[in-house]
Amino acid sequence: MANYIPQIRYDDCYGCKACLYNCPVSLFDLSYHVTRRGMRRELPFTKRIEDCIGCGVCARACPVEAIDMVKTEPEEGKEAIYMDWDAPVRIDPNKCIGCTACARICPSNAIKGTVKNPHVIDEDQCIRCGLCFTKCKKDAIYNSNDPIPELVAKEEVKADTE
Amino acid sequence: MKGYCGKILKVDLTTKTCTDVYINDEIYENFLSGAALGAWWCYRNIPAGADPMGPDNVLCITSGLLTSTGSVITGRWMCVTKSPATGGIGEANCGGTFAPFIKACGYDMIAFHGASDTPVYLYCDNDGPVLKDASHIWGQDAAVAEKMLVEENTVPGKKRPQACTIGWAGENKSFMAGVCNDNGRIAARQGVGGVMGSKMLKGLVLGGTRPVSGANPEEIKKLSKMCAKRVNMAFLPPQVPAGLLNVAKFLPELQLSPDGIFTGVLMGTWGTAGASGFAAQTGEAPIKNWGGSQKEDFHIRKINKTDGSQMLKLQTNRYYCYSCVYGCGGELDISHIKHNDQGYSRVHKPEYESQWDFTGFLLSDDNDAMLFLNEYCNRAGIDTISTGGVVGMAIEAYENGLLTKEDVGYELHWGDAEGIIKLTKQICHREGIGDVLADGCKKAVERLGPEFAKYAVHAGGTEPPMHDSRPDPQQATLYAIDATPSRHTSGGSLYYGCMHLWKKVTWAPPAVLVGGKEGEWQISDEESLKVLACAYFKRVVDGAGGCYFGFILGTATYPMFEWLDAATGWGKTPDDYMWIGRRVFTMRHMFNIKQGLDPWYSRPHGRMVGEPPLKVGKNAGKTVPIDAKMMNAWKNAGFDEKTGMPLPETVEALNLNYFLEGPIENFIKEEVR
Numbered sequence: 001m002a003n004y005i006p007q008i009r010y011d012d013c014y015g016c017k018a019c020l021y022n023c024p025v026s027l028f029d030l031s032y033h034v035t036r037r038g039m040r041r042e043l044p045f046t047k048r049i050e051d052c053i054g055c056g057v058c059a060r061a062c063p064v065e066a067i068d069m070v071k072t073e074p075e076e077g078k079e080a081i082y083m084d085w086d087a088p089v090r091i092d093p094n095k096c097i098g099c100t101a102c103a104r105i106c107p108s109n110a111i112k113g114t115v116k117n118p119h120v121i122d123e124d125q126c127i128r129c130g131l132c133f134t135k136c137k138k139d140a141i142y143n144s145n146d147p148i149p150e151l152v153a154k155e156e157v158k159a160d161t162e
Numbered sequence: 163m164k165g166y167c168g169k170i171l172k173v174d175l176t177t178k179t180c181t182d183v184y185i186n187d188e189i190y191e192n193f194l195s196g197a198a199l200g201a202w203w204c205y206r207n208i209p210a211g212a213d214p215m216g217p218d219n220v221l222c223i224t225s226g227l228l229t230s231t232g233s234v235i236t237g238r239w240m241c242v243t244k245s246p247a248t249g250g251i252g253e254a255n256c257g258g259t260f261a262p263f264i265k266a267c268g269y270d271m272i273a274f275h276g277a278s279d280t281p282v283y284l285y286c287d288n289d290g291p292v293l294k295d296a297s298h299i300w301g302q303d304a305a306v307a308e309k310m311l312v313e314e315n316t317v318p319g320k321k322r323p324q325a326c327t328i329g330w331a332g333e334n335k336s337f338m339a340g341v342c343n344d345n346g347r348i349a350a351r352q353g354v355g356g357v358m359g360s361k362m363l364k365g366l367v368l369g370g371t372r373p374v375s376g377a378n379p380e381e382i383k384k385l386s387k388m389c390a391k392r393v394n395m396a397f398l399p400p401q402v403p404a405g406l407l408n409v410a411k412f413l414p415e416l417q418l419s420p421d422g423i424f425t426g427v428l429m430g431t432w433g434t435a436g437a438s439g440f441a442a443q444t445g446e447a448p449i450k451n452w453g454g455s456q457k458e459d460f461h462i463r464k465i466n467k468t469d470g471s472q473m474l475k476l477q478t479n480r481y482y483c484y485s486c487v488y489g490c491g492g493e494l495d496i497s498h499i500k501h502n503d504q505g506y507s508r509v510h511k512p513e514y515e516s517q518w519d520f521t522g523f524l525l526s527d528d529n530d531a532m533l534f535l536n537e538y539c540n541r542a543g544i545d546t547i548s549t550g551g552v553v554g555m556a557i558e559a560y561e562n563g564l565l566t567k568e569d570v571g572y573e574l575h576w577g578d579a580e581g582i583i584k585l586t587k588q589i590c591h592r593e594g595i596g597d598v599l600a601d602g603c604k605k606a607v608e609r610l611g612p613e614f615a616k617y618a619v620h621a622g623g624t625e626p627p628m629h630d631s632r633p634d635p636q637q638a639t640l641y642a643i644d645a646t647p648s649r650h651t652s653g654g655s656l657y658y659g660c661m662h663l664w665k666k667v668t669w670a671p672p673a674v675l676v677g678g679k680e681g682e683w684q685i686s687d688e689e690s691l692k693v694l695a696c697a698y699f700k701r702v703v704d705g706a707g708g709c710y711f712g713f714i715l716g717t718a719t720y721p722m723f724e725w726l727d728a729a730t731g732w733g734k735t736p737d738d739y740m741w742i743g744r745r746v747f748t749m750r751h752m753f754n755i756k757q758g759l760d761p762w763y764s765r766p767h768g769r770m771v772g773e774p775p776l777k778v779g780k781n782a783g784k785t786v787p788i789d790a791k792m793m794n795a796w797k798n799a800g801f802d803e804k805t806g807m808p809l810p811e812t813v814e815a816l817n818l819n820y821f822l823e824g825p826i827e828n829f830i831k832e833e834v835r
Contacts, residue, residue, distance in 0.1 A: 014390050014487035016234060021262050021484055024371040026322040037397045037430070040479050041489075051319070057373065063232045063386035063485065107320070108371040109288030124163065125268070125288070125372050 002054025003080050003130070004069040006046060010034065012066035013043055019058035019067060020044045024107045024127055027052050053107060055129030056085050083130045087144045093118035093151040095140035102132035102141065118151060165227045165376045165729035166195045170203070171269045171291055172832070173284060175361050176217055176276030180291045184831045185270075191732060192821065194705025195270045196226035197253055198746040200242030203273055204251065205753045206826055212757070214246035214353070215335055215360040217277040223326070223341070223366065224271035225261035226707015229485070231376035233725045234386045235393075235712035237261045237484030239326075239343075240704060241354035245646075247337040247548075247602050248623040248764075250754035253646050253704075254340055254354045257483030257491075258347030260368075261707055263324045267291075267370035278362040285315055287323070287369040290835060296364035303541035304329035304342035311367045323369030329543025332359035334592045337601035337623075338548040346510045346540035347483070352624055352646065353601075355543050376729030385721045385728065390487040392719045396426040425660055425714050429490040432470030434514035434711075438522070439469045441628070445780030447518050448630045450525055450576065451554035452619045452769035455779025459576075464527035472529055473511055481510065483709070490711060496537065499530040501583055504538065512536040512546075518628040519550025520582065524557060528579035535586050542590035551625030552599045552606060553585055558617040564610075570595050622764030624648035630781060632772045635682045638786040639693045643795050643806075645750035647764035651710045653696025655682055660714045663695050666723060666736040670695040685790045690798040698743030702726075705746065745816040747799070748808050752822065761806025765792070 006019070010032065020028040032045035046052065059067040074080035083089075091102075091111075096118040103111040103119055110126040113119030121132075132141050168190070172181040185199075193202050200222035212218035221243045228236040239261035245252025264272065267286045274284075281296040299307045307327040316322050324343070331339035332355035339355030340348040349355075376382050428436050441447035442456045442465050450459050473494060481491030492511035496502060512532065516539070520532040539546045559565045560574040567573055571594055574581045588596025598609050603618035603625055619626060621641050629650040631638035637654030644652040653661075655673075664672040671688045682689060703713045703722060712720045723736040732738075751761065765788065768774070772785035797803040800812030813819055821829070 014234075014394065015480075015482050015489070016237075016485045016487055017259070017482065018230070018262075018485055021259055021324070022230065022266070022373075024321050025319060039474075039477070042479055057371075060373070060375075060379075061230065061232070063234045063383055064390050064487075065383055065387070127371060127373055 001050060001072050001075070002052045003072060003074065003082055004054035004056060005049055005052050005072055006058050007068045007070050008044065009066045009068065010043060012064055014064060015041055015043045016063060017044060018061040018063060022057050022061040024055060024057060024129070025051055025053055028058070053129045053131060055107075055127045056083070057127050060085065081130045081133045083128050084143055085128050088123045089121055089126050089128055089130070089132065089141060089143050090123070090146070090148050091119050091121055092140050092142065092149050094149055095138045097138055099137070101135040105131050105135050107131065163375045163377075164190075164731060165231045165374070166190050167265055167268055167270045167374075169269055170199070170271040170273055171267075171286070172273050172275060173291065173293070174276045175274055175278040175282065175293070175363060178278070178293050180835045182833045182835060184833070186829050189821070189829055190227070192742060192817065193746055194227050194702065194726075194742060196224050196707050197240040197242050197255070197704035198701060199271055199705070200224045200240060200253075201251055201746060201750050201753065202821065203271070204242055204244065205749060205756070205822055207273070207275065208244050210756050210758065212244055214244045214249070214252075214357060217361075219244050219357055219360070221274045221354065221357050221361065221363075222271050223264065223274075225264040227705060228376075228725055228729055229707040230262045230265055230374035231729045232379050232382040232386060233729070234389055234485050234487045235709045235720065236707045236725070237486060238704075238707050238709055239264060239349070241341055241349045243354055243357045244757060245352040245354070245623070246356055247353045247604070248647065250622070250757055250759050251645050251750045252352035252354055252357070254349035254351040255651070255704065256341070256343060256347050256349035257486070257709060258344035259324050259484050260326050260343040262374070262484055263368035263370070265374045266372050267368050268372045272366065274358075274361055274363060277360060281362050281364050283311060283363065283365045283367060285367045288371055299364055300333065301330075304543040305345045305541050307365060308342065308345065311365055315367050315369065321369050321371050323367045325365050325367045327365035327543070328355045328358050328363075329541055331542045331544035331590055331600070332356055334600065335359045336544060336592065337605060338545045338552070340543055340545050342540065342543045346537065348540060348543065348545075350545035350547070351649070377731035378728045381728035382725055385724055389719055389721065393426050393430070393488050393715065396424070396430060398427055398431040402431065425711070426488065426719070429711055430488060432474060433490045433492055433511055435473050435512060435517045436470035437514045438518055439465050441514070441518065442522055443780075445633050446630055447522055447628050448626075449522050451523065451558045451617060452630070453558065454525070455776055455781070456522075457779045459525055460522045465522065467527045468517065468521040468529045468532060476533075477511060478508070486709065488711060494533070496533050499533055501531050501534040501579070504541075506534070506537045509533075509537045510540065515628050516546035516550075519546050523550055523628060524554055524582055525577040526579050526582060527577070531579035531583055535583060538587065538590065544590055547627050548602050548625040549586060549589055551619060552589065552603050553582060555603050555606065555614065555617045555619065556585060556595070556599060559614055562617075564613060565595075619767045619769050620648060621766040621770065622647035626766070626770055629654065631766065631770050632776070632781040632784040632786060633679075635786045635791060636689065636693050636696070638766065638771050638788055639690075639791040639795050640697060641766050641770060642764055642788060642792050643693070644697055645747070645754050648766070652700050653693070655679070657714050658692050658696050660716050661696070661699065662716045662718065663699060666717050667695060667740050668737055683787065685787065685794050687794070687798055690795040693795050694799055695740070697747050698740045701743035701746035702739050705742070744799075745818065748812060748816055749818055749822065751801070751808055752813070752818065755807060761796075761801075765789070
């Protein structure tokens with residue numbers, strides 16, 4: 001289960017489908033049926049909540065703030081990563097070894113780089129899901145407004161990581 | 163981010179190359195995005211005299227500045243091109259689900275240049291754009307093609323893409339073809355789908371996940387909550403019959419300016435089709451190809467057989483476009499209706515335009531035929547407004563002996579649903595007489611002869627919608643002077659009354675809450691300023707991606723100016739945004755002039771302005787002094803009132819020489835992918 005999952009407050013939901021059409025993994029369908037003003041409505045619903053990646057895009061897209069992102073308990077033995085969505089996700093080039101694992105898991109294709117070279121996150125493309133954190137073994141990824149450190153010479157980085 | 167991406171995608175279909183085009187902030191700040199950006203790009207890239215069906219034409223598919231920023235009722239996408247129907251700027255506008263997917267690929271707009279020699283479609287996701295072969299879906303209707311394209315590009319666990327496609331009419335390069343999305347929503351007008359077909363572009367499939375935001379998301383959402391709450395307070399239970407509105411017959415003719423929230427009641431309860439009874443009773447709905455009247459030609463019993471309540475009986479669900487909190491749409495089950503030889507089942511509810519175009523306009527009370535034809539036209543990807551118009555012309559020509567059974571192959575009569583269905587199908591496929599009619603009334607007259615012109619009702623090559631301009635001089639003027647003529651969505655007296663623009667825009671004249679309509683026939687600067695206020699505001703709304711039914715909710719409910727400022731942080735006033743609207747309005751006229759059109763080209767057909775006036779019915783005796791109205795509107799727009807050409811000082815004041823003639827490298831940076 002993702003570290004956050006969405007809960008729609010249906011009394012506040014107008015069914016505009018912003019969540020459905022912005023979700024990067026198409027989690028929602030229109031299977032929540034209500035009758036409002038005498039007519040049948042289909043509202044967004046998370047049928048396969050286990051597929052949610054907890055990015056919070058749905059909540060941020062909702063124009064009337066009818067979606068709460070609820071924290072879940074992490075799986076046993078695993079550390080929870082609770083994102084600060086007001087801050088960008090960045091990579092410290094001095095810690096990154098260019099293994100590409102983060103780039104391969106990114107659902108938004110926001111991480112660019114070549115093998116064995118420091119990777120960079122396109123902050124406008126990033127959806128702040130935190131999946132990259134789960135893959136990085138070098139603790140190179142951080143979620144704050146701290147500026148990206150300058151890249152120190154390669155030999156020094158190699159010495160640090162050995 | 164300020165709501166817009168700052169980048170468009172240019173696809174050259176001849177060389178099969180894709181280029182990222184970064185556009186300077188000053189273009190957005192002076193034109194907004196959406197259809198305005200499309201019009202600017204078309205002006206800069208379509209050479210004078212370009213064949214609309216040739217490779218020199220450009221087709222822009224665009225979403226608005228506000229889309230996906232957290233505003234509501236702002237999910238429209240638009241097609242902008244040189245129209246084959248008019249020879250000037252062509253635009254079509256659609257709801258559905260496609261708009262957010264354009265921006266989620268990181269582009270405000272996708273512009274198609276050149277033409278492919280084989281059927282292709284554009285696919286784009288986070289990895290970027292690629293042109294793919296579409297020969298396996300060429301020949302499919304728009305809905306089937308959309309379904310096939312989405313399924314073959316859906317990857318489990320990733321974002322499901324959305325698509326827009328053309329149908330048979332677009333492939334046949336009909337001047338009435340549109341571009342479809344979400345199983346039958348359509349950007350229908352002015353042949354934009356025909357242009358897409360001429361480029362052998364079957365569709366677009368988009369599946370990116372790039373986030374979009376405005377400068378001040380909290381303020382945007384605060385406004386959205388207010389709008390959503392107000393809209394959802396205005397409704398009637400569906401058991402209330404739409405026939406109740408027939409009491410309008412007994413009302414005197416009045417200028418009404420209630421808060422636009424009252425139109426929300428109509429839309430929210432029955433959808434636009436709820437208007438048909440009211441429209442027919444008040445003279446709003448043209449009847450018998452603009453030549454008849456409800457009193458003589460279409461009894462109230464027939465109206466009641468085909469009104470909005472009949473549709474609600476078949477409705478299984480409400481339908482909401484992306485970001486809409488209004489939900490004027492619906493889904494119907496038509497599996498059991500007569501004439502349904504295609505086995506259609508779950509379909510979109512017809513809009514008022516389609517509903518009236520295939521019923522009262524052609525004197526048919528066959529509701530099933532209308533329901534079937536609406537879906538058939540959606541599948542064909544053809545504009546129901548123009549199709550109804552050209553069918554009306556053909557029927558009247560037949561009834562008056564200009565067309566015979568030998569010409570058509572069967573009989574054509576007013577109210578004969580079988581004939582109407584046969585002819586519409588032929589038009590969709592360019593078969594038989596349908597090939598002559600498939601490009602609209604103006605082209606049909608060129609092919610058939612000038613004696614048909616009296617029945618060919620259009621303005622500048624665009625058939626008018628089901629909103630009679632004889633009782634509404636403001637609307638008649640807008641049909642004439644907008645650069646995309648014959649469009650009720652440019653505005654009119656009733657809409658101006660709902661918008662309440664004068665509460666935000668310092669120069670917009672107020673309309674009285676309830677009053678006589680006589681003043682609307684006056685030739686006055688005040689009347690022209692009302693017309694221009696509608697026209698400029700429409701340009702703002704189309705730059706933002708807003709819906710027409712949003713802007714007729716009124717400025718108290720639909721805070722367009724406030725949303726734009728919250729998204730961009732520009733600190734502009736409503737007057738500043740209307741100045742942008744004026745700039746776009748003027749630019750579109752300059753496009754037409756560059757393409758060789760004389761501004762008088764869009765003077766409406768006589769029937770649209772009461773030349774001669776009807777003798778019977780609500781619009782009896784009404785004539786709009788259209789020449790004087792056009793000239794006064796031009797004068798107030800800063801154009802030469804005799805020629806309709808924008809005056810040099812107007813062009814200079816709007817800075818259009820700089821934006822339209824300065825080197826394009828000043829405004830863009832290209833990176834070939």
